[in-house]
Amino acid sequence: MKINKVLILVFSTMLVIGLTNCKSSKFTGQTTLLKSTTSGQLAVKASGYGSGKGVSVRNAIENAFRNILLRGIPGSNQNTPLLGNNSEKTYKANKRFLDNMLENEINSFILEQKNSNYNFFSINDPSSEVELLINLAALRSHLEQNGIIRGFGL
């Protein structure tokens, strides 16, 4: 009986830890230009998925950065991938660095952030929208300094 209680307690604790740590890794192209900005900045609106506000907001921010790195934002001053012509190849070659950056460092490149209300309808619909003003020049410089992309020039 006692063992059962312990097991239930352990299971519940693990479930709580699992739920609080879970993060959505859904990558979509739902990142659009919010408004024109001056050189070196980028204002975007990104959608995020997840079963909680924190998770979906985090997913939206990651999606925004992934789209900037891999796809570019149409109509913006970064309408080509920041990782260059072979963005997918560059990402794979530097996966460890970039995954770490997306997980731990992207907040330092966000100048402004505005989160919408959390509305969860289904797992196939975005539940949060996040407006971001990104320090594009600093992001580019960070990638250049770490040898992920080439500096300007030959």
Next chain:
Amino acid sequence: MKTKLLLLWSFILVITTNINLQAQDIAPAKIQPKVMVIPYTTSDGSISAELEKNDLVRLAISNVKEAFDKRNFPTVDLAAKLKQLRNDKVMELENQTSIKQDLIEISGADMYIETETTINRSGGGNSVTVILSAYDAFTGVSLANKSGVSPRFHTESFEKLVDKAVSEMTDDFMNTLQMRFEDINANGRMLAMNITFSEESEFDMDYEFDDLDMLSDKIENWLEKNSYGSYYHIQGVTATKMIVDEMRVPLKTEDGRNFRVSKFVQKFRKHLRTLGIESSRDLQGGRIFITIQ
């Protein structure tokens, strides 16, 4: 035994670190192209006059130069170059278009960016259009183009409108240029070559060798073998002239040194000599002039 192994390990570590450091020291830095930002002029317009009278274009040029500076890429200063050349006979030439060409050649710029500003007036407010066009100075190949229009405001402060328009478009323009640089890194840089004959020359492009190849065929075969990735384009051949308007050469040699155009020319002239042909050459950056004697 353990101490010996530790010492051996430390020795190897020191040696390999030194080798790496030496390799880093030896690797030559890539020679970056020189860029000059100039105002757009019509065929009968003067660059210096445009620069002096048009405040907006001066501002736009300054903003573009600033964008290059932000990317740690210095540019050739046009105003300084013009001042340097002011007493030069080039500035006395009647033909303004040739002044532009001469200015580009004398400045040693590998690339130039033409900047154009236009004021748009309307009842709904005023705006400014800015057009930026980057060209390879030697081949004339267009490298990047971008146009931008400022928002409309009821203002006569066109400087602010230019500032806004340029600021919003430079990132995209620089990204396009960077893509061109990536292309050059992968596929080689561009050169142009003009081959002509001196008046006393006994040869011409139609000169036929024993194997029935004409001189133009021999030259083309050489270009095919020696241009990077066999990439070359012949604009035209006549009996007295061959114009190669674009051919690619690598940025680095096989041993990692910067590729020298002069060596490329030397190799070409040596090839001509094997055919019994003497030649002279002139070099202007990436433009090669060969005169067959």
